[in-house]
Amino acid sequence: MDDNGLVVTQNVNKIYGTAVRYQVLFNITLTVPRGQFLALIGPSGSGKTTLLNIIGALDRPTSGAVFIQGQNLNDLSEEDLARFRNKFLGFIFQFHYLLPEFNALENVLIPYWIASGRPKGEIVDRAMYLLERVGLKEAAKKRINLLSGGQQQRVAIARALMNFPQLILADEPTGALDTKTGEQVLELLAEIRHESNMTMIMVTHNRDVALQADRVIELIDGKLCKEVYPRVIGIKEATEILESHACNLEDINTPRTPLQEE
Amino acid sequence: MFRFALRIAWRFLKSSRSQTLLIVLGITAGVSIQIFLSSLISGLQANLIQQTVGDAPHIIIAPEDRTPTSVTPSSKTVVVSALASPVKEEAKILAWQQIHGLLLNQPNLRVASPLVEGSGSVRKGELTRSVVLKGILLEYADQIYELRERTTQGIPQIGGNGVLVGVELAQDLRLRTGDLLLITTPGGKDGTFIVNGTFDLGNKTINASWVFLDLIPAQNLFGLEGAISAIEIQIDQVFQSEYIAQNLKRILPQYTIETWQTRNRQLLSALRSQSLSSFMIQFFVLVAITLGIASVLVVSVTQKIREIGILKAIGTTNTGISLVFLIQGMILGLFGSSLGALFGFFLIRLFQEAARASGGAIPFSITLNTRALVTIVVVSTLASLLAAISPARQAKKLTPIEVIRNG
């Protein structure tokens, strides 16, 4: 099953609006193998968030399909998708999106609560371990509002990891943080990735961050434009490709099923 | 999932503390008023009914063609002329001992009292009055009319030629205990009797016209020869009278069986409209509670849009998020109505104290109607649940990407 990649998108199109149709994604076909760290870059409005949300089962494509572990998400009901997100995915958003009604530890436990009710001792231990891992052991019982932005984002990372997700989706996880805090958070993510060999798709505006990934894909106007493997070709060459104006993925963007592009 | 929803619901309520407190107080006020009002109304009605039928027969068994002449102590409009007609020849119960014995063995009957009744006149010296003669067996009749307690003078005895007369009548005829009087019936028979005492049944007309005498001399006066004119019955539960009357009709098909309700239609319809208005008030209080909870929860959905979006993004199902709001409604309803029940109970106690302290100025007391209490608490909680449906639906409709996109 995994031969095809953990995440496979097939000719994903997204069109907003009904009266005035506005196409945001064009025939996105993409395979992300298990364990890969993929960075999605591109100018503002190019459709990165839209694509990430579709992969993350938060949004549905107008046409095309997303397979995760071979499961076609189109075949799942809303309720199934919710359960799927809870079980398979870990989300890290730009804004930290914790629940202010709960303390840090409880926020980390929420994904478990959603699925299974009362946490056993070992589950609380895991949540504590994750908080410790993100350096917030002391803040476990603190109200969310008392934490700094960086601390909140680290709690969010711990929460994303709670249910042993197969795939981490991060949308500009440092976008709301200052540079230094942002770097710490990225370092933390890198460490966790190394430890667990987790698959991760991260949207970022920061080219240096992107170049640390296994693979970088640039979206322009809703189309896949460039793809580089910095570890394979080296940072220098990767930078050159990313800085050039020509796309190196023309072949991917030519429609495979002409019917789908009007 | 329920556990999870309960946890989130609880926290949501706790986090908007003043809002939660206010609505719980609102429900408390509404429910306590409902409970107090319903207890007050049922206390009032029980008192009215007790006054009406407490010392009057609840059911009367009479021969088929007998015009009902019995007067209840508190019916203020007694048509004396109706009493004046003599007991017709055929209007009698012959084998009454058998029926009486049968009745005494019936469940739910408190007492069955044989009665010979008719009009007559009483003379003492130059003074004459027309009266209602009530021939009774004191040991049974006393359980209906409480004659022993209501004897104001003399002794409550009617053996042989003894009679008990109403206080007004005694005044009119200047009667005293031990006085002799002559009783004449329309049939032309008469007899001399001795006044054993006077009674006060709390009703002027009755006190001015009733004379109690023993069954046997009464039978003689009316020429009934062992027969009687009616059997008066009191039952344990006054509102079971119609049901019991129906049963009796089956056993005694040849007699008319009349209940206190048929003789107190006006009172009953007044009670009914009172109950209805109390019910209306309770209904609108309930509507107010429901709308209050609904509005608070609708506002809460808008306040918690962010949280709802996050919860959904990380995998809360639509059912789960709906449940969060339904449970909030449920918690508000349960807390509010339980507090309301407590407070309503407190109000009732307060009223009881006031009634006691008033020394009769408040002529009745109220007791907590447990069934009404349970009903009100359950209905209020269900209404709260109902109130949460629309907010729950709203929360369900919310899509997480809207929230995530807009920060």
Ligand SMILES: Nc1ncnc2c1ncn2[C@@H]1O[C@H](COP(=O)(O)OP(=O)(O)OP(=O)(O)O)[C@@H](O)[C@H]1O
């Ligand atoms: N619900 C919507 N209705 C209409 N248009 C939308 C909607 N959501 C997004 N868009 C549009 O789709 C385009 C792509 O949006 P998207 O958020 O995916 O871009 P992005 O690459 O993530 O940009 P940024 O780097 O600024 O986050 C934008 O032009 C945006 O205005």
Ligand SMILES: [Mg+2]
């Ligand atoms: Mg974006």
